[in-house]
Amino acid sequence: MVMTRSPKHLRIMHIRRTKSSAWRTWLLVAAIAGGGAFTISAGDSYFEISKNLEIFTELYKELNIYYVDDTQPGKLMKTGIDAMLHSLDPYTQYIPESDMEDYRFMTTGQYGGIGALIKRKGETVVVSEPYENYPAMKAGIWAGDEIMEVDGKRIAGMNTEEVSKLLKGQAGSSVKVVARRGMAEPVTYTLTREEIKIPDVPYKGIVDETNHVGYIKLNSFTQTAGQEVRTALKELKEKGATSMILDLRGNGGGLLREAVNIVNLFVPKNELVVETKGRIAEWDKTYKTLGEALDAEIPLIVLVDGGSASASEIVCGALQDLDRAVIVGERTFGKGLVQQTRDLYYNSKLKVTVAKYYIPSGRCIQKLDYSHRDSTGTVAEVKEEAIAEFKTRNGRPVFDGRGVLPDVTVMDPELAKVVGGLYQEDIFFDFATSYRANHADIGPAADFRLTEEIYASFIEFAKNKEFDYDTESMAALDTLIARTKEERYYEHAQAQIEALRKELAPDRAEELVRFRSDIEEVLRNELVSRYHFQTGRAQAAMNTDPYVRKAVEIFAQHGTAAILAGTKK
Numbered sequence: 001m002v003m004t005r006s007p008k009h010l011r012i013m014h015i016r017r018t019k020s021s022a023w024r025t026w027l028l029v030a031a032i033a034g035g036g037a038f039t040i041s042a043g044d045s046y047f048e049i050s051k052n053l054e055i056f057t058e059l060y061k062e063l064n065i066y067y068v069d070d071t072q073p074g075k076l077m078k079t080g081i082d083a084m085l086h087s088l089d090p091y092t093q094y095i096p097e098s099d100m101e102d103y104r105f106m107t108t109g110q111y112g113g114i115g116a117l118i119k120r121k122g123e124t125v126v127v128s129e130p131y132e133n134y135p136a137m138k139a140g141i142w143a144g145d146e147i148m149e150v151d152g153k154r155i156a157g158m159n160t161e162e163v164s165k166l167l168k169g170q171a172g173s174s175v176k177v178v179a180r181r182g183m184a185e186p187v188t189y190t191l192t193r194e195e196i197k198i199p200d201v202p203y204k205g206i207v208d209e210t211n212h213v214g215y216i217k218l219n220s221f222t223q224t225a226g227q228e229v230r231t232a233l234k235e236l237k238e239k240g241a242t243s244m245i246l247d248l249r250g251n252g253g254g255l256l257r258e259a260v261n262i263v264n265l266f267v268p269k270n271e272l273v274v275e276t277k278g279r280i281a282e283w284d285k286t287y288k289t290l291g292e293a294l295d296a297e298i299p300l301i302v303l304v305d306g307g308s309a310s311a312s313e314i315v316c317g318a319l320q321d322l323d324r325a326v327i328v329g330e331r332t333f334g335k336g337l338v339q340q341t342r343d344l345y346y347n348s349k350l351k352v353t354v355a356k357y358y359i360p361s362g363r364c365i366q367k368l369d370y371s372h373r374d375s376t377g378t379v380a381e382v383k384e385e386a387i388a389e390f391k392t393r394n395g396r397p398v399f400d401g402r403g404v405l406p407d408v409t410v411m412d413p414e415l416a417k418v419v420g421g422l423y424q425e426d427i428f429f430d431f432a433t434s435y436r437a438n439h440a441d442i443g444p445a446a447d448f449r450l451t452e453e454i455y456a457s458f459i460e461f462a463k464n465k466e467f468d469y470d471t472e473s474m475a476a477l478d479t480l481i482a483r484t485k486e487e488r489y490y491e492h493a494q495a496q497i498e499a500l501r502k503e504l505a506p507d508r509a510e511e512l513v514r515f516r517s518d519i520e521e522v523l524r525n526e527l528v529s530r531y532h533f534q535t536g537r538a539q540a541a542m543n544t545d546p547y548v549r550k551a552v553e554i555f556a557q558h559g560t561a562a563i564l565a566g567t568k569k
Helices: 007-018 021-033 046-066 073-086 097-108 160-167 225-238 256-264 311-321 417-424 427-438 452-463 472-486 490-504 508-514 516-542 546-557 561-565
Strands: 093-095 110-113 116-121 124-130 146-150 174-180 187-192 194-197 203-208 213-217 243-247 272-278 285-288 300-304 326-329 337-343 349-358 368-373 379-381 389-391 397-399
Touching: 046 073, 073 093, 093 097, 097 110, 097 349, 116 160, 124 146, 124 516, 146 160, 160 174, 203 225, 203 516, 203 546, 213 225, 213 546, 225 243, 225 256, 243 546, 256 272, 256 285, 256 311, 272 311, 300 311, 300 546, 311 326, 326 546, 417 427, 417 508, 417 516, 427 452, 427 516, 452 508, 452 516, 472 490, 508 516
Parallel strands: 213 243, 243 300, 300 326
Antiparallel strands: 093 349, 110 194, 116 124, 146 174, 174 187, 203 213, 272 285, 272 349, 337 349, 368 379, 389 397
């Protein structure tokens, strides 16, 4: 339905033409913004708001009436809203009713479905990973199985979002899935959807028996994050853990309150964790620990990287400022902004940035300054001269404006470029699919190692596959060639340049041997996940994880106290 011809639009137009200027503005704003608590402060440009809302309404009507092709009003409006909000920051978003299930998943970690990740492979859609102990896995659906039909609808030509919507539904409802494994005959599975809850803590365990080091992996901050970390911490202490690693790598955040709850597990009652400050007073809030700590003394290390953001940065930043934990890894993402959701018409929502947050030392770790953009619209980082120094409780220097800098830096070596080529073309995935079809068991996840026989099979499998990747050397050579052509030296040096290209061009067969250790790391995890799912993948990674090994080393050699006191780096 064209919005400009709806009864609501006719009411708006009637109001605009018959009422006085001030009254007209209020009614127009109320009609468009939702008719609720919309206020204009004395500092706002009253006339500008009125004028631009009227222009927008008129423009939208004229477009829908006169544009040469069908404008698809809903899509057109969504594009306009998204562009407007993106000009502010990437976190302020419009959430239409159709995306409400995704929003629910983001905040609760729950959805109704069969419990499987899917992905596009060529012209087909396949299961990329079933979740442990959910309908797909229990029915015997494996990673690599091709989905052909869902409830009688052939999915050829559909994208993953369309297929995902068919698979999701009310818990307790049934769905028929036709899937095929390799070239075998298709099998029809009748699955009962369940309430799928992706755990915030996918793995916990003792990673060093000698030094009694516990490990908790936290992937998200949904409504159950604090309770899941509490449960994991209690279980590991009961198993004898006397020091703890909390892994926040790759955790992009979530609910602020859950970040406060997790800090409270390690910090006593009534300690400041975070403050928020916004443009309007209602967003100026202080969050303190509300209960007694589960363990305020256990030596603690928090692992972070460039993917640790928002709520993760509140946790690691507060624990650093309070000198309660040693932060190990890489500098965090640098998101110091807080979002709230506002209800809109037709079951839609606005997720809007309302405040910045400040951790106990008083610093805000926001890296990008969205209020200042250059002429191209690019957002700059907070200027170096604006970076300020703050102090932790023990007097150690920390800084704002750049995320959280770890106390002990660990740089995960970049994987060889050949690994990216193999991954991009799904060669790890396809080999694991083939291997799983021919091998019933691989033993315990933590004990699995790639034998010479397995790796030789992988090389044989990979050498006949097409996969491309560029090295930095080749990229630099391409830049050199472009420059020599601009300066008209290329023809003179063409023979030498092409000889150099031949020398630098990666020999795929050779690199499969040269970079075996890098390739093995990814291949091992892919194989283990086929038999032991997410838990097994985490267990297998512990043996070679440089971040975990550094944390264990700190506990074993000198502990965390000297670092927190500022006497040892």
